[in-house]
Amino acid sequence: MPAFDGGEDDRLAPVTPLFGAQPDAAAWHPAWRSDAHVESATPEDAEPGADRFADAERALLRRLRTRQLSVSEARTFLLTGAxxxxxxxxxxxxDFLRRGYLDDTALAEQLIHAATQRKGQGRRAIAQALSARGISREVSDAAFEELPDDDAERALEFARTKARQLGRYDDDTALRRLMGQLARRGYSGSVAATAARAALAENRSGGGVRFR
Incomplete structure (x- = not known):
């Protein structure tokens, strides 16, 4: 299986759903601006362990302000870090799920958007990235249903940007290198081969090179 190309920083701000309604601003934003709701208990009112629980809540909120987490990642943080x-x-x-601070569906949609629009990745690499973030197969599949089936188009677009850099190689070497780059982007073998051949043929058409 091709290695996942994680060359870009995957840190994300609090999620904004791509394929549905926006979160209610009144319910969402104040919680990100203030920790007041976790600091309201006075020492005499606190139950045993309440301080530790409140500290963990504040710590998770701070983490979510800088990088959106999946439910699995948040659970690991609470069990190990907190x-x-x-x-x-x-x-x-x-509680965080109820408030909308954690949302695997919205996170999956945002990761897919970043992978396709910024990184030009294929479905295989995206699926690996979602799995690595602890997002379930069910949630991933549902998010992929909203993604147009345009792997071939994105693969060709990426291949065109790389074909120009391979002009000094012979045909077989250029094809092999370009297919390898596409595979690392998460495109299947057939999609990678088709895109690589087309991009190289376009790039070298002035010299009469054709890949068959």
Whole structure:
């Protein structure tokens, strides 16, 4: 399987759904600006372990301000980084899901958008990236249903940008190198071969080179 090309920073701001309604601004934004809701308990009112729970909540909010997390990533952070017990972590995750601070569907949509529009990646690489972020296959498949089936077009567009750099190589070497680059971008073998041949033929058409 081709290696995933993670050359760009995958850090993302709090998610904005691409294929549905926008989050309610009144419910969303104040929570990102203030931690007041996790600091309201006075010491005399606090239950045993409340400070640790509140500290974990604040820490997760800070993390989410700089990089959106999947539910799986947030759970790992709470269990390891914040040292919560599993029931405590699950309770906090449920609360964050209810408030919309965690949303695997919106995160998957945003990752797919970034991968296709900025990186020119194919579905295979995108699927690997989603899996690495702990996003379930069910959520990934649903997000992919909203993506146009245009791998061939994106592969050709990427191949055209790289074909110009391969003019010093013989035909077989140029084709092999370009197909390798496309494979690393997550395009299937047939899509990579077709795009590479077409891009090289276009680039060298003045010299009469044709790939068959």
């Amino acid at each position: 040292a919560l017990e599993r029931p405590e972590a699950d309770a906090l995750l449920e």
